[in-house]
Amino acid sequence: MPSLGLGTWKSRRGEAAAAVKHAIGVGYRHIDCAPIYKNEKEIGPSLATAIQQNCVSRSDLWVTSKLWNNAHNPKHVRPALERSLKDLQLDYLDLFLIHWPVSFRQDIEFPRKPEEFLAPGEIPLIETWGAMEKMVKKGLCRAIGVCNFSLSRLQDLYSTATIPPAVNQIELHPYLQQLEMLEYCYKNNILLTAYSPLGSPDRPSALKKENEPSLLNHPLILQLSNKSGATPAQVLLCWALARQTAVIPKSVHPERILENFLSHELLIDQADLRSLDQLNLNYRYLDGAFFCGPGSPYTLSKLWSD
Ligand code: NDP
Ligand code: 1BO
Numbered sequence: 001m002p003s004l005g006l007g008t009w010k011s012r013r014g015e016a017a018a019a020v021k022h023a024i025g026v027g028y029r030h031i032d033c034a035p036i037y038k039n040e041k042e043i044g045p046s047l048a049t050a051i052q053q054n055c056v057s058r059s060d061l062w063v064t065s066k067l068w069n070n071a072h073n074p075k076h077v078r079p080a081l082e083r084s085l086k087d088l089q090l091d092y093l094d095l096f097l098i099h100w101p102v103s104f105r106q107d108i109e110f111p112r113k114p115e116e117f118l119a120p121g122e123i124p125l126i127e128t129w130g131a132m133e134k135m136v137k138k139g140l141c142r143a144i145g146v147c148n149f150s151l152s153r154l155q156d157l158y159s160t161a162t163i164p165p166a167v168n169q170i171e172l173h174p175y176l177q178q179l180e181m182l183e184y185c186y187k188n189n190i191l192l193t194a195y196s197p198l199g200s201p202d203r204p205s206a207l208k209k210e211n212e213p214s215l216l217n218h219p220l221i222l223q224l225s226n227k228s229g230a231t232p233a234q235v236l237l238c239w240a241l242a243r244q245t246a247v248i249p250k251s252v253h254p255e256r257i258l259e260n261f262l263s264h265e266l267l268i269d270q271a272d273l274r275s276l277d278q279l280n281l282n283y284r285y286l287d288g289a290f291f292c293g294p295g296s297p298y299t300l301s302k303l304w305s306d
Contacts (some may be wrong), residue, residue, distance in 0.1 A: 005030030007250030114295030
């Protein structure tokens, strides 16, 4: 999996297609998608055109998509994957991920009432996983993995799966370093992909807390940016890459798409990068509280606790 990819959450219609086209043009070979981002239909033609015009071959491109929370029933897995394939205009995905360990009723895209959730365990995730394994055998995806799995949930899956998870895509940045997870995944050959590596500043305000700490403006990051000549975003991306995680910054601006991509060529002093390790706050920008409101069968402590 190419270690630096383009994120597409919040890339709006009218922006996502151009962002993907530009990204491929400057050298990205990894695009992170999901049906809940509501832009796979727009991204599909950009991928198809890039392949048809020989900007990139399909085999050099890594496309990830995800199974949304209302399709955990094993019988819904294949139709959901086929829908993403159709929208993305692909024959297979390189990576298919369970988006969250949280299940909804099939007719619900985003629950507003407690009864629209399925209780934890009502569809055991190992059964969803079994259906994902079948998708690999059918050739509809090359690899399967998960997102937002706590360490204990990942260990459970790893010990029971026939095909072990290839990837856990989780929030990772200097304020949320997840060292135990990093060590476990490294030892067990599971890749970690860092999402929200810049602090996800364009999240809708309903998903933001008051007085969130800013990553891009942290004095130490600005200091390292001045010292190295890299931009603050590049410092954060270099930090993620130095930890041997993949990283998928989102941007719809051509100059930032290029700036972010160039991170993997920058040589920032490793000791300077390691100085960011002191910034850990165990702080989540995307803590999943939107799944854990009053009456929900999900709680933050169960979602993340190990
Ligand atoms: P990021 O941390 O990537 O931040 C994106 C924001 O940073 C946008 O506002 C973007 O603005 C801005 N930005 C991008 N590049 C720069 C730069 N060089 N300088 C300054 N600002 C910049 O947040 P995301 O939450 O989007 O995470 C990245 C991707 O990870 C998502 O898009 C998605 O693909 C994936 N993800 C997966 C999740 C999961 O549950 N599996 C959860 C969250 C994210 P602009 O676009 O205007 O340039
Ligand atoms: C609900 C947010 C999903 C981002 O991947």
